[in-house]
Amino acid sequence: MKPTSTDQLLEDIPSRDKPGLATSVRTYFLRHAQVFFYSLGQLWQAPFSMLMTAAVIGIALALPTGMHVLLNNAQQISGGWDGAAKVSLYLKQKVSEQRAQKLANKIRKLAQVAEVEYISSKKGLEEFRQRTGYDTALKALDDNPIPATLVVTPNLRFNNAEQIEALAVQLGKYKQVDLVQLDSEWVQRLFAIMDIVSQGVVILGIMLSIGVLLVVGNTIRLAIQNRRDEIVIVKLIGGTDAFIRRPFLYTGFWYGFFGGIIALILVFLSLFLMSGPIENLAGLYQSQFDLNKMDFGTIITILVLSIGLGLGGSWIAVGRHLRDIEPR
Amino acid sequence: MIKFLQASKRYPGGHDALLNVNFEMQRGEMTFLTGHSGAGKSTLLKLIALIERTSRGQVIINGENTSKIKTRRIPYFRRNIGIIFQDHQLLFDRTVYDNVALPLIIAGQPPREIARRTRAALDKVSLLNREKSYPITLSGGEQQRVGIARAVVNKPPLLLADEPTGNLDPDLSWEIMQVFEQFRQVGVTVMVASHDLDMIKRLGHRILVLKDGQLVGDSARPEQGSLPP
Numbered sequence: 036m037k038p039t040s041t042d043q044l045l046e047d048i049p050s051r052d053k054p055g056l057a058t059s060v061r062t063y064f065l066r067h068a069q070v071f072f073y074s075l076g077q078l079w080q081a082p083f084s085m086l087m088t089a090a091v092i093g094i095a096l097a098l099p100t101g102m103h104v105l106l107n108n109a110q111q112i113s114g115g116w117d118g119a120a121k122v123s124l125y126l127k128q129k130v131s132e133q134r135a136q137k138l139a140n141k142i143r144k145l146a147q148v149a150e151v152e153y154i155s156s157k158k159g160l161e162e163f164r165q166r167t168g169y170d171t172a173l174k175a176l177d178d179n180p181i182p183a184t185l186v187v188t189p190n191l192r193f194n195n196a197e198q199i200e201a202l203a204v205q206l207g208k209y210k211q212v213d214l215v216q217l218d219s220e221w222v223q224r225l226f227a228i229m230d231i232v233s234q235g236v237v238i239l240g241i242m243l244s245i246g247v248l249l250v251v252g253n254t255i256r257l258a259i260q261n262r263r264d265e266i267v268i269v270k271l272i273g274g275t276d277a278f279i280r281r282p283f284l285y286t287g288f289w290y291g292f293f294g295g296i297i298a299l300i301l302v303f304l305s306l307f308l309m310s311g312p313i314e315n316l317a318g319l320y321q322s323q324f325d326l327n328k329m330d331f332g333t334i335i336t337i338l339v340l341s342i343g344l345g346l347g348g349s350w351i352a353v354g355r356h357l358r359d360i361e362p363r
Numbered sequence: 364m365i366k367f368l369q370a371s372k373r374y375p376g377g378h379d380a381l382l383n384v385n386f387e388m389q390r391g392e393m394t395f396l397t398g399h400s401g402a403g404k405s406t407l408l409k410l411i412a413l414i415e416r417t418s419r420g421q422v423i424i425n426g427e428n429t430s431k432i433k434t435r436r437i438p439y440f441r442r443n444i445g446i447i448f449q450d451h452q453l454l455f456d457r458t459v460y461d462n463v464a465l466p467l468i469i470a471g472q473p474p475r476e477i478a479r480r481t482r483a484a485l486d487k488v489s490l491l492n493r494e495k496s497y498p499i500t501l502s503g504g505e506q507q508r509v510g511i512a513r514a515v516v517n518k519p520p521l522l523l524a525d526e527p528t529g530n531l532d533p534d535l536s537w538e539i540m541q542v543f544e545q546f547r548q549v550g551v552t553v554m555v556a557s558h559d560l561d562m563i564k565r566l567g568h569r570i571l572v573l574k575d576g577q578l579v580g581d582s583a584r585p586e587q588g589s590l591p592p
Contacts, residue, residue: 062473268452271414272513273442274469362414 074285088254092247092294096341097301099240106233108327122203124185125214135183138211142187147202150188156181244344251290251348255283259356266360276357283353284346291345295338364390364552369420372406380406382576393547395563396556398573404556408523412444413437442470445514449526451506453498459509460494466517484516504535511542522546524555540566
């Protein structure tokens with residue numbers, strides 16, 4: 036062994052100098068940054084297993100995210116329809132055109148009504164013929180079976196479901212009116228269904244999030260067990276629980292981060308694949324509908340959520356298992 | 364520096380690993396702890412490092428009663444103790460340098476300080492030229508010296524070594540003991556558990572003898588009991 040002088044030892048040993056506060060703070064953040072990237076490097080050592088875990092997280096998060104985006108789109112479309120709710124008044128056959136016009140004028144004066152369109156039975160028949168092409172069948176009939184119709188558009192201020200309902204009841208009281216039909220009924224049913232679906236998406240999202248927590252927790256638990264010896268050594272030389280916890284928490288962070296990225300990629304891909312057929316469908320309805328992609332807020336939310344789940348899962352695992360590992 | 368007052372350790376199941384041990388060690392003193400295996404040498408060191416806690420009695424380290432130290436504070440307490448193990452307890456996926464630097468990283472030392480002190484510690488055990496090697500490529504004696512460098516890098520006032528030469532041949536053992544001797548000379552309190560009686564007698568320091576968990580011999584106080592032949 037190379038002899039070392041006692042002087043050199045003396046010079047080095049007795050003082051246990053403490054770094055200053057500023058240095059300590061700087062060192063603290065530097066250390067965090069190092070562990071942050073060190074844990075990424077550790078994961079990169081086994082990219083396949085890391086990506087497998089991240090993909091599980093990604094798929095689990097992509098499902099509710101995708102459904103949420105589609106639901107948003109559906110709500111947007113049907114929101115447009117809601118504004119167009121109309122009340123159709125089918126008049127009795129014996130009501131003359133004059134009296135029908137009179138009634139239309141009367142209804143026009145109501146505060147709840149924005150517009151009334153009179154469709155005579157002749158015009159109604161013409162439209163029906165054009166739209167359906169039952170030309171010969173209609174010719175076989177003696178009378179025009181189509182009643183004269185008043186199409187009432189409610190004032191925008193009275194455009195909620197209850198008020199339109201009340202208006203319909205009121206209009207149904209005129210003796211010339213045979214039948215009142217609310218065009219918005221099916222829209223309301225659609226809304227009710229979408230409410231159920233949106234609740235379903237929330238429940239699905241919660242369940243899959245718990246699944247993500249468990250997946251990350253289990254992965255971190257295995258990582259802790261793999262590094263059991265190292266943890267014991269670090270505890271023996273004065274490592275605090277926070278010091279030991281840090282790399283595992285950052286590992287959870289990275290799982291969440293990559294899981295979120297994968298989820299976003301999957302949702303983007305699915306929307307891209309679906310946008311063609313959806314535009315096709317919209318074209319059939321003469322609609323200028325563009326499938327809304329994810330907005331920036333949704334992207335950030337998904338990333339924050341998945342990172343949060345990664346951190347949370349590893350926090351649970353670390354809290355449960357680090358305490359059990361003590362030097363013996 | 365170290366004071367045992369009627370210290371006892373009973374493990375679950377009723378086995379008394381240590382029974383009513385009394386002794387005191389001054390700062391800068393070097394002491395050997397000997398006895399057959401199972402006599403309680405390791406348990407005694409574990410009580411000092413708070414790896415185990417006493418069942419009865421007290422252990423006072425550097426003026427601090429260890430039974431009063433809360434679990435949360437144990438890491439900070441251990442930073443004042445350098446521990447050397449028979450099986451080295453090195454991290455095999457990190458270089459010699461990283462192994463030795465670990466206590467400084469844990470203590471939050473600035474990087475420049477870490478580099479300076481780590482190299483100084485490696486120099487002290489003559490392993491500066493192996494800093495980039497992995498422990499697996501080193502011989503048993505070299506691995507033990509890495510363990511010593513790691514134990515002293517934080518300049519602890521107390522060094523504990525549990526059978527540090529257990530797996531080494533006599534020449535290497537002697538070298539290791541000389542390293543401890545150097546640290547004693549600069550004021551570090553050193554306690555070495557070893558069953559190699561021949562060697563520790565030649566070193567001429569105080570010797571404590573344990574038998575079945577009891578202190579049966581103390582070379583500093585011959586009236587307490589005799590040393591084994």
